[in-house]
Amino acid sequence: xxxxxxxxxxxxxxxxxxxxxxxxxxxxxxxxxxxxSNDAAAAITADPYGNVFLSGxxxxxxxxxxxxxxxxxxLNYRALAFFNGGTAETANGIAADAQGNVYVAGYADAATxxxxxxxxxxxxxxxxxxxxxxxxxxxxAAYSQGYNxxxxxxxxxxxxxxxxxx
Numbered sequence: 001x002x003x004x005x006x007x008x009x010x011x012x013x014x015x016x017x018x019x020x021x022x023x024x025x026x027x028x029x030x031x032x033x034x035x036x037s038n039d040a041a042a043a044i045t046a047d048p049y050g051n052v053f054l055s056g057x058x059x060x061x062x063x064x065x066x067x068x069x070x071x072x073x074x075l076n077y078r079a080l081a082f083f084n085g086g087t088a089e090t091a092n093g094i095a096a097d098a099q100g101n102v103y104v105a106g107y108a109d110a111a112t113x114x115x116x117x118x119x120x121x122x123x124x125x126x127x128x129x130x131x132x133x134x135x136x137x138x139x140x141a142a143y144s145q146g147y148n149x150x151x152x153x154x155x156x157x158x159x160x161x162x163x164x165x166x
Contacts (some may be wrong), residue, residue, distance in 0.1 A: 028075040032157035047096035055091035081135035093152035098131035105150035126150035
């Protein structure tokens with residue numbers, strides 16, 4: 001997964017599927033908030049049911065929001081979720097557990113009102129988001145010790161999520 005610049009200079013994200021021998025199978029492109037927006041995928045994971053999830057950001061016309069997209073194993077679009085916790089958000093890591101829940105690690109540069117709602121420090125927090133398999137937000141958490149950036153997420157056998165950052 002990643003992104004490319006289209007002929008108008010806007011970033012669009014893509015995902016490509018390959019066989020175990022790295023023979024191309026199929027691909028999908030996501031056009032975010034429309035033709036005139038910058039979008040970038042930063043992380044990819046698969047769940048035990050064969051679904052593929054990408055997370056990164058899309059631009060809403062004023063700032064970036066976290067965007068998480070679900071595809072089936074043939075790369076057909078199935079669902080998406082936006083997270084707007086303030087003024088600028090981006091995802092950097094994603095993982096799926098054995099039940100198909102999806103965890104996203106990222107950053108939110110939160111305004112005071114949104115910061116209070118999501119328990120973030122105004123100014124910037126590493127964040128963790130938990131979605132069910134249909135990308136319905138189930139919970140969120142923030143780590144705020146100054147400016148913090150969530151870079152990756154890992155899950156252990158007991159279901160605990162570990163968010164790594166700086």
